Amino acid sequence: xxxxxxxxxxxxxxxxxxxxxxxxxxxxxxxxxxxxxxxxxxxxxxxxxxxxxxxxxxxxxxxxxxxxxxxxxxxxxxxxxxxxxxxxxxxxxxxxxxxxxxxxxxxxxxxxxxxxxxxxxxxxxxxxxxxxxxxxxxxxxxxxxxxxxxxxxxxxxxxxxxxxxxxxxxxxxxxxxxxxxxxxxxxxxxxxxxxxxxxxxxxxxxxxxxxxxxxxxxxxxxxxxxxxxxxxxxxxxxxxxxxxxxxxxxxxxxxxxxxxxxxxxxxxxxxxxxxxxxxxxxxxxxxxxxxxxxxxxxxxxxxxxxxxxxxxxxxxxxxxxxxxxxxx
Numbered sequence: 476x477x478x479x480x481x482x483x484x485x486x487x488x489x490x491x492x493x494x495x496x497x498x499x500x501x502x503x504x505x506x507x508x509x510x511x512x513x514x515x516x517x518x519x520x521x522x523x524x525x526x527x528x529x530x531x532x533x534x535x536x537x538x539x540x541x542x543x544x545x546x547x548x549x550x551x552x553x554x555x556x557x558x559x560x561x562x563x564x565x566x567x568x569x570x571x572x573x574x575x576x577x578x579x580x581x582x583x584x585x586x587x588x589x590x591x592x593x594x595x596x597x598x599x600x601x602x603x604x605x606x607x608x609x610x611x612x613x614x615x616x617x618x619x620x621x622x623x624x625x626x627x628x629x630x631x632x633x634x635x636x637x638x639x640x641x642x643x644x645x646x647x648x649x650x651x652x653x654x655x656x657x658x659x660x661x662x663x664x665x666x667x668x669x670x671x672x673x674x675x676x677x678x679x680x681x682x683x684x685x686x687x688x689x690x691x692x693x694x695x696x697x698x699x700x701x702x703x704x705x706x707x708x709x710x711x712x713x714x715x716x717x718x719x720x721x722x723x724x725x726x727x728x729x730x731x732x733x734x735x736x737x738x739x740x741x742x743x744x745x746x747x748x749x750x751x752x753x754x755x756x757x758x759x760x761x762x763x764x765x766x767x768x769x770x771x772x773x774x775x776x777x778x779x780x781x782x783x784x785x786x787x788x789x790x791x792x793x794x795x796x797x798x799x800x801x802x803x
Contacts, residue, residue, distance in 0.1 A: 496518070496519055497516050497518055497555065498516075498517045498518075499514055499515065500517070501513070501514050501515075501536075502514075502515065502603060504599035504600060504603055505599075506592070506595050506596045506599050507586050507595060508579050508580035508581065508583030508585075508587075509570055509576055509579065509584045510576065510577040510578075510579055511568055511570060511596060511599075512535070512567070512568045512574070513536060513567045513568070514554070515564070515605070516554040516555060516563065516566075517558070517563045517605070518558050518561050518563065520561065521561060522607075522608065522799075523561070523562045523563070523607065523608075523610045523799075523801075524562065524563040524565070524605060524607050524610075524611050525562050525564045525565070525604075525611075525613075525614055525794075525798070526565050526600050526614065527554065527564055527567065527614050527615075527616070527619075528567060528613070528614065528615035528619035529550065529566075529567055529616060530569075530615075530616040530617030530618045531647075532571075533570075533571030533573060534550070534568065534569045535568050535575055536550065536551070536566050536567065536568045536574075536575065537550055537551035537566075538551060538552075538616075540573075541573030542572045542573045545780060546783050547766035547782065547783060547786070548786075549616070549766040549767060550616070552767075552786035552791075553767075553786065553794075554566050556786075556788045556790075556791030556792075557791045557794060557795060559791075561795070562609075562795060563604070563605055563607055565604045565605075567597070567600045588703045588706045588707050589706075589710045590707060590710040590711040590713075590714065591625075593622045594622060594625050594629065597613075597619075597622050598626060598629065598632070601626065601632065601634075609798075610635040610798050611633065611635050612634060612636045612638060612798055612801070613632075613634045613638070614637070614638035614640055615640060616640040616641060616642075617640070617738060618643065618647070620640060621642065621711075621716055621719060623639065623642075624637065624716070624720050625714075627723045627725055628722045628724070634725055635725060635726075635802070636725050636726045636797070636801045637723050637725050638727070638730060638794055638797075639727060639728070639729045639730065640730050640790075641730065641731060641732060641735055641742075641765050643716060644716050644717060644741075644743075644745035644746050645742070646711070646712045646716070647712050648675045648678075648708070650737075650738065651675075652668060652671060652672070653739070654737070654776075655668060655671050656668060657776065658776065659692075659693065668693065670693045670694050671697075673688065673694075674688050674693075674698075678705055678708070678709060679712070684697070684698055717746070717749040720746050721749045721750060721753070723750075723753070726754040726756075726801060727754070727755045727756070728755075728757075728793070728794065728797045728798075729746055729747055729756070730790060730793065730794070731758070731760070732759075732760050732762075732763030732764050732767060733759065733763065734761070734770050735763070735765040736764070736779055737765040743757065743759070756797055758790070758797070760790065765779075765780070766780075766786060767786040767790045768782040768786060769782075769784070769787060770782060
């Protein structure tokens with residue numbers, strides 16, 4: 476998708492915010508050699524504040540993926556919809572090409588190849604979130620949900636609640652394996668994932684891909700990744716998500732779409748089970764995708780990723796209703 480089209484979407488989002496009497500301001504935080512954009516959506520009389528942490532891949536503040544030509548604008552939709560419910564929302568870009576992030580010191584910035592640095596980035600966003608009356612909430616989408624779990628458990632983070640937006644319950648390589656299995660599924664047959672498993676075993680051992688895997692359909696994408704990307708994936712793979720979610724003492728809302736190819740609904744169930752007796756609520760939307768778009772039941776996964784309609788406002792409604800019950 477052309478940059479001009481992305482710019483048009485940003486302008487449309489800003490116009491929508493203005494129509495709802497919402498003020499949108501842009502800002503940046505600098506974390507370990509990288510400048511990262513954020514956008515703050517502010518209603519006239521905020522009754523709470525929410526930090527929205529992006530997921531994996533390279534997304535801008537609106538939740539678009541310029542490097543991939545995808546424009547679901549989910550984060551802009553959520554910010555506008557939650558703003559209309561009275562919540563200030565600060566949404567952040569993910570570091571990467573086309574997202575508006577800028578490397579200031581390359582030597583220091585190399586540390587962002589470690590997933591744990593995402594906690595530092597999110598903490599900077601948390602500090603930039605305005606102090607308003609009402610609850611303060613950390614919300615993370617997809618991989619960003621793991622960041623939210625880890626941030627909420629940090630000393631000095633005074634969050635009143637945490638929202639898992641399509642958050643995973645397994646390691647990144649396990650999720651990728653499931654996705655490859657789905658894409659290679661044939662009726663009545665179990666997909667042969669030998670090539671994928673060999674590639675991941677090599678990465679975990681710090682080795683190069685075995686010969687021949689660069690041309691295998693299961694591993695071509697992995698073979699094209701630079702060493703920095705593999706280092707990042709290895710660091711994500713080391714996180715025990717279920718232990719992380721169990722350490723979140725704040726109340727949690729688990730949001731999940733039933734037609735989510737990237738993070739299927741069983742992940743939401745596993746997160747809830749790991750929470751045991753900790754205060755946890757669910758918001759399940761059977762017909763929604765990973766980006767909270769309505770999709771037909773049999774729509775191919777890649778087509779579902781490309782849906783650019785507005786995200787269903789029922790998700791924001793569920794978050795606002797849950798957050799209104801939090802005590803401060």
